Amino acid sequence: MGTQTDAPRRYHHGNLREALLRRAEEVLAESGAGELSLRGIARDVGVSHAAPRRHFADKQALLDALAEDGFGRLAVALDASVGDDGRPFVERLAAMAEAYVGFAVGHAALLDVMFTGKHRPGVDASLLAAGARAFQAPLALVVAGQASGDVVPGDVERVATSAWAAIHGLASMANAGLLDAEALPGIVADTAERLVLGLRPRG
Amino acid sequence: MGTQTDAPRRYHHGNLREALLRRAEEVLAESGAGELSLRGIARDVGVSHAAPRRHFADKQALLDALAEDGFGRLAVALDASVGDDGRPFVERLAAMAEAYVGFAVGHAALLDVMFTGKHRPGVDASLLAAGARAFQAPLALVVAGQASGDVVPGDVERVATSAWAAIHGLASMANAGLLDAEALPGIVADTAERLVLGLRPRG
DNA sequence: GGATGATGTTGGCGTTGACAACTCTGTTGT
DNA sequence: ACAACAGAGTTGTCAACGCCAACATCATCC
Missing domain, CATH: 1.10.10 (Arc Repressor Mutant, subunit A)
Incomplete structure (x- = not known):
């Protein structure tokens, strides 16, 4: 209507x-x-x-604007979810994972728009910036985790990417309808938990 | 042309x-x-x-046929990658992860078609079956891992889903152009390695 | 060897994205 | 005050698309 x-x-x-x-x-x-x-x-x-x-200018320009806005709201949601530095790393990661997946399933079509064609030649710089800005949140979390000794040391960007892919994968699969909506929260929690184990420094 | x-x-x-x-x-x-x-x-x-x-019947039907074919080839690739039961779990998982991401970046647009609208009401049953068939490979791997004591026991489907999301997330992000193509192999290897740690039985 | 059904063809409808040319309107400079 | 201007919306048009109906062609099987 x-x-x-x-x-x-x-x-x-x-x-x-x-x-x-x-x-x-x-x-x-x-x-x-x-x-x-x-x-x-x-x-x-x-x-x-x-x-x-x-x-x-064209339809894609409107989609780009939608995507940029989406990344902005995603960034806000992620920042809000993780809470302050005092909380244990495990909790913060779980909270952020939940927020990410929540945003994804709550805005499935928008997420598609956000993640398609970012590598398209000649993408608007502000869109790329908005994307990077949203991914700042998981990055900061990994930095904090390394500082507190919860996360294996090493190239932050790399560790964060690898870690966040697990969450993004969940979001993406849920989005595609491959995950039972009812079982989703449990799976997210599981994944976050195992992620923590995988990220833990060895020894 | x-x-x-x-x-x-x-x-x-x-x-x-x-x-x-x-x-x-x-x-x-x-x-x-x-x-x-x-x-x-x-x-x-x-x-x-x-x-x-x-x-x-319509455009979607053609896309569905493409997706079904894609799932078939993905299944073959995954099955071929993992090798026989004798190989150590770590290696098999790494190989399969590499195969999955390789297929994804090698057929980026096809992957999109494969994973969009599977939850669409009235999807063809054979498409769903093809999808399930492809995901049989990671599932079997988890089963084998549990048998060999490399993977924490518990609901197979759930563990496999959670684990495979990490790989799918990598594929999805690479697909979207968020991952440096050059750094990708390293990231995949890293992720597989951390995945193994996360899946390991506690104690 | 003619009916029949599968497979292609032509023609057409309604919708879409993009473009050009025009019109309306608020602002600005003198 | 008012003319010029530029920004914002309008009408009209085009090519391409998806889908549909009606017709044409061909292979096969009584």
Whole structure:
């Protein structure tokens, strides 16, 4: 269903860009990326089919904007989840894993948009930055873990990547419908636990 | 570029279904799923735009067929990689992880097709079966690991899922361009190694 | 050797993304 | 005050696509 108000249609919408993004994300959440059409959201917002072009050069530009926004919100969610430094490493990692997977299943289609075509030639720099920013959270967690002796020393980026892949994999598989939604929380907890064991310094 | 031969165009192609699938996969590999169009591959194969309809009810049906085929080849690759029971668990897991990630980066767009919409209502049963069949390999590996005492006991499916998510996550991230292609082999090896530690029975 | 069903073909409908040319409107400079 | 301007939206058009219906061709089996 559309979202346009019956308000007196002014010629200038006033905040079309934001309105389009909002509606686009609704469509994404309701019907998936396949159903998203520029003309469709233009209709829903109550504007002509060519109006979006003023704000997004092409469809991909809109998707990129959605992705960037998504990474921003993901970063916030991850930062919020991990809590302060005082908590034990195990707990912090479990909390962050839960937050990540939670975001993923809560915004399945958006996650797809976020993770497809980042390597596309000529991606917007701000999108890449937003992605990097989101991945700062797990990175910081690994740094803290190394400092507290909970994580094997070594190249932080590498350790963090390897570790976070486990969580991302869970998210990705859940997203694809391969994981029983009901069993998911338990599996996430299990994975986090085993991750801690795998990351522990030897000896 | 098209692929049609200049052979004497017979009215009946003879093996159109296979030809379409082959060409579709080429397009997938060369240009990604976004560029794949039924009319396009029909052209390339040298057949009218409506001919594919005789073999695939709609575009999704063709994608499903591609996915099913992909799962089949993935299963073969995984089965081949792990080697016989005699090899140490660590080696077998590392080999399989490498094979999985190798397949993923070697068929990035195909992997996307394989893992999107499996939970779509009304998916073909044979596609689901093919997917399950591919995931039989890691499952069997976990079973063997439990038998040899390398893997913590417990619900096989659950342990295997949690473990394989780590590998799938790597594949997914590499696929999305988040992992340096050059550093990838090392990261895969690292991850496999830490996975073994995490899976090891306690005590 | 003619009916029949599988396989391709032509033609067409509705939708989409992209583009060009035009119009409306708020601002700015004089 | 008001003309010029630039930003924002509009209409109109095009090529491509997915899907569908109606028709054509061919191979096979009584």
